[in-house]
Amino acid sequence: MNETPPELSTQLIHHPYQPPAGFAAPQPGVFKASTVIFASVAAMRQRDWKGKAGYTYGLHGTPTTFTLEERLCTLEGGLQCLLQPSGLAAIANVALALLKSGDEVLIPDNAYGPNKALAEGELRAWGISHRLYDAMDPADLAAKIGERTRLVWLEAPGSVTLEFPDLPEQVRICRERGVLCALDNTWGAGLAFRPFELAPGLGVDISVHALTKYPSGGGDLLMGSVVTRDEALHLKLKLTHMRLGLGVGLNDVEAVLRSLPSMALRYRAHDAATRELAAWCARQPQFAQVLHPALADSPGHAHWRRLCAPQGGEGAAAGLFSVLVDARYGQQQVDAFCDALRLFKLGYSWGGPVSLVMPYDLRAMRPGWPKHLAQGTLLRFSPGLEAVADLRRDLEQALAAALPPPP
Known part of the structure; x- marks a missing residue:
């Protein structure tokens, strides 16, 4: 007695074809499932x-x-x-x-x-x-x-x-x-x-x-x-x-x-850009303090060096730095500086291709103002993967527009 063949919708769901084993490619296959099928x-x-x-x-x-x-x-x-x-x-x-x-x-x-x-x-x-x-x-x-x-x-x-x-x-x-x-x-x-x-x-x-x-x-x-x-x-x-x-x-x-x-390559690129920009910011009179573990005067630098550069050399220091804008500048001026930036976008997070900046109210975040930090308004920068020279020029034009050098 001939069995009635399944209808097309059933055949498409229970199709017998299995691709041959042995396929290899640079990226692993993507297996999406909630249900997992058991043989018995x-x-x-x-x-x-x-x-x-x-x-x-x-x-x-x-x-x-x-x-x-x-x-x-x-x-x-x-x-x-x-x-x-x-x-x-x-x-x-x-x-x-x-x-x-x-x-x-x-x-x-x-x-x-x-x-x-x-x-x-x-x-x-x-x-x-x-x-x-x-x-x-x-x-x-x-x-x-x-x-x-x-x-x-x-x-x-x-x-x-x-x-x-x-x-x-x-x-x-x-x-x-x-x-x-x-x-x-x-x-x-x-x-x-x-x-x-x-x-x-x-x-x-x-x-x-x-x-x-x-x-x-x-x-x-x-x-x-x-x-x-x-x-x-x-x-x-x-x-x-x-x-x-x-x-x-x-x-x-x-x-x-x-x-x-590509993570290690990107990490090093973020790190190199951040060090260069942090060092440049440390020379600007508008910033009372620059915070970055690889800077010699940043809090905990010696601990960073022992752990992240134990054999000497550059070590590793990720892609974040913060600045404390001199307290002589008001919040409106600091906000205007952030708004004047063109390449640094306002946004949370870090580690992506786009450079970011974010102002923070440190007094609302800490139980008291830390003694090792200068007085001022805190900004955190996350340099992305743009050309460092372009990022530096962006900082320069925003400073000129909103935070002129103190007299």
Whole structure:
């Protein structure tokens, strides 16, 4: 008896053709899936979503996400990686996995603002307390670690003001007191220093990275990562990751995979442009202070040099610098300077091809005006990939238009 052939719509869905194996190209294939097909019930029951031996559901990984995770482990020197919808989501994943009501988290006073906002908002509402510590004073960190402290955040350099801490000493203090430490490593990006190998036998427990910046390089996607070296710690983070339903878009994963091969080249280009422009700004009388870890008079320069240039040479210093516009200029004048810039666009983030500038209200960000900073209005610059000479001319014309030299 002849079977009735399936209708066309069914044939298109259940088509028997399989392409031959062995295809190779510079970029890995992109596998998009929510549903994963199992060969049998037995095969389904043998799969474990917590590992990478097989696939269970798109949220728990596809060949594409596994590939990016492994490459990010290589980049940062870790063994396990979790992809996140954004850098802030990565911070939240760590906090929610490791903290419970009654616990305390310590955060540097110059940390990424949304990390502090998370602590002041959701964490506080859930009975998790937090305290800020002086990122440039290891003794202050040591004094503030208490019986309820379960997590210490580190950041090198600090957000916006770019002070570079004694990161190995901070990690040593956490290790001695048996407290986990997590580093926001977006600036270092795995290229300026090795977060898990700060000194022999000394490294952070967790490295969080906003892949939105250098790994993406295009200013066109949001993604983050959490990298570890301890399997038990990774599993604890992954269980929370699963329960929160944190996932990433596969087109975005493809974009990061495509950008990773050029990341080191772009990082060096951003670094070189930033140093040249920061040095030029340091010679302008309108700026009371220029903040960049590689400048000899920038706060924490010696710590940066020991960690990022241990053998001498240029070291690595990413692509951000900040200036404090002399206090003699009012906010309207500083705003006019920003508006007068043509190549530097007003926008948050960094690490993309377009140069950016952003004014910040430092008094609203810090508990008090830091003694190591001059008085003035803070501007953060993120040089992109334009010609440095053009960026310098842009700064010159904006200064002439809005911030004439003081008498």
